Amino acid sequence: MIIPAIPVIPVILSGGAGTRLWPVSREGHPKPFIRLADGESLLHKTYRRAAAIATQDEIVTVTNRDHYFLSKDEFLAAGLGEQRPHFLLEPCGRNTAPAIAAAALALRERYGDAAIMVVMAADHLIRDEAEFAEAARAAAKLASEGHIVTFGIRPDKPETGFGYIECGSAVGSGKDGAARVQRFVEKPDAATAAQYLTSGRYLWNSGMFCFSVGVILAELERHAPDVLATARTCIDVSPSEEGVGGLRRELDAASFSNAPDISIDYAVMERSDRVVVIPAAFDWSDIGSWSALQQLVAPDADGNRALGEALFVDCANTFVQSENRLIAAVGLKDLILIDTPDAVLAVHPDHVQDVRKIVQQLKTAGHDACKLHRTVARPWGTYTVLEEGRHFKIKRIVVKPGAALSLQLHHHRSEHWIVVQGMAKVTNGDSVLYVNINESTYIPAGHKHRLENPGLLDLVMIEVQSGEYLGEDDIVRFADQYGRGQSVAN
Known part of the structure; x- marks a missing residue:
């Protein structure tokens, strides 16, 4: 319990594409869902950290509606006991100010103006959860007194990749080190960053608030009334849905898309006279590049690190990450090599911030490698593209026990399904049949069909598509147990 008389609700902002961590992070599977060496995702760890500071049985996640099912799976995997998720689903990204405004309005409906919000990023890594909880307690106390609190990180090097906070006079007893914010500073050059480090008056801006x-x-009304007005309109026309698994609120696309694209830093933090900063004692990383991620892996005697199976011969300070095959490195020095089934990244550590330029080139070229992996998660399971050509595509489909794809049809392609594990319940036109291991069925173009797993084990099947057009948007959906609309394939 932080302040027993006042509700404290964690609000997790889970947006952005994590372009600097391509090719592992992509639009359809962004940075919060990246698995670290221990098998847990950044979002999983954030949920667990949030549960430790919540005084209500509720954790709010603001995320894109396309990431709802992935986020829900991570919430369930975190095993948070009585905690229930509350999802605010954005139709598009409009930066942190509209997201926080919408969350605040939604929480006002439930808890009133006195409720405390602890705003956290979904893609930060904090190992010392106890120290974070202690800082959150101090921040909640200051917030209950009318302050806007930001968490500052004590710099240990002249970092040019972070924004900085200049500390002013002490606030309160000074026991927790809280100080008024003198100013926020954009990412500095190396010389300026070195001066900030030497002065001792500057902290890294973590992007977490209370x-x-x-x-x-009130501060949004004062400093960014257009943001608040748009968020209020959006919340008013976006009803909540309460289910067994928690709350879900899809934000209205027409109104939310009109919100200004502005961060909470620019909208409020740099303008308000209520902002104070707490120097955090906990360790913190925004995992903002491959250099940051490689530091989480123990090096060998030559400074080489590996996630996955790798061999090093005459290499030094080389990092290799491989998902499913052996990587052999010979005579390499100061190199980062990231291998995924459909893309390989080779980058010098001094240029990790430039990986985003590759993603921009992919977007400009319309290349799918900026959007999806070969394996794509769906609420019912996953599919993996094994091979594709001009008029064919071969997929490996895994359907979770009790799960089902939507009742659908395709105008331009036929499908041939072969079961290799489990048993499939197949609706094919007017017929319903059960397909066992080493059996198959054929779905002609234009036929209504549905695939279900009635068993207790994963259903695994191979799908062979044939047709003039094989895009994932060739779908007409008639019924779906997950409430998806026409725009989401399968």
């Missing part, structure tokens, strides 16, 4: 619902809404 404030009461009433205070942040």
Whole structure:
């Protein structure tokens, strides 16, 4: 319990594409879902950290609606006991100010103006959860007194990749080191960053905040009224849906898309006179590049690190990550090599911030490698593209026990399904049949069909598609147990 009389609700912002961590992070499977060496995702760890500071049985996640099912799976995997998820689903990314405004308005409906929001990023790594909880307690106390609190990280090097906070006079007793924010500073050059480190007056801006619902809404009204007005309109026309698994609120696309694309830093933090900073004692990383991620792996005697199976001969300070095959490195020095089934990245550590330029080139060229992996997660399981050509595509489909694809049809392709594990229940036109291991069925173009797994084990099958057009958007959906609309394939 942080402040027993006042509700404290974690609000997790899970947006952005994590372009600097391509090819593992992509639009359809962004940075919060990246698995670390221990097998847990950044979002999984954030949920566990959030549960430790919540005084209500509720954790809010603001994320893109396309990531709802992935996020829900991570929440369930975290095993948070009585905690229930509350999802605010954005139709498009409009930066952190509209996201926080929408969350604050939604929480005002449930808890009133006094409720405390602890705003956390879904893709940060904090190992010391106890120290984070202690900082959150101190921040919640300051927030209950009317302050807007930001968490500052004590710099240990002249980092040019972070924004900085200049500390002013002490706030309160000074026991927790809280200080008024003198100013926020953009990412500096190396010489300026070195001066900041030497002065001792500057902290890294972590992008985490704590404030009461009433205070942040009042400051939005004062400094960014257009953001608040758009968010209020959106919340008013976006009803909540309460289910067994928690709350879900799909934000209205027409109104939310009109929100200004602005961060909470620019909208409020740099303008408000209520902002104070707490120097955090916990370890923190935004995992903002491959250099940061490689530091999580123990090196060998020559400074080489590996996630996955790798061999090093006459190499030094080389990092290799491989998902499913052996990587042999010979005579390499100061190199980062990231291998995925459909893309390989080779980058010098001094240029890791430039990986985003590759993603931009892929977007400009319309290349799918910026959007999806070969294996794509769906609420019912996964599919993996094994091979494709001009008029064919071969997939490996895994359907979880009790799960089902939507009742659908395709105009331009036929499908041949071969079961290799489990048993499939197949609706094919007016017929319903059960297909066992080493059996198959054929779905002609234009036929309504559905694939279900009635068993207790994963259903695994091979799908061979044939047709003039094999795009994932060739779908007409008639029924779906996950409430998806026409725009989501399978």
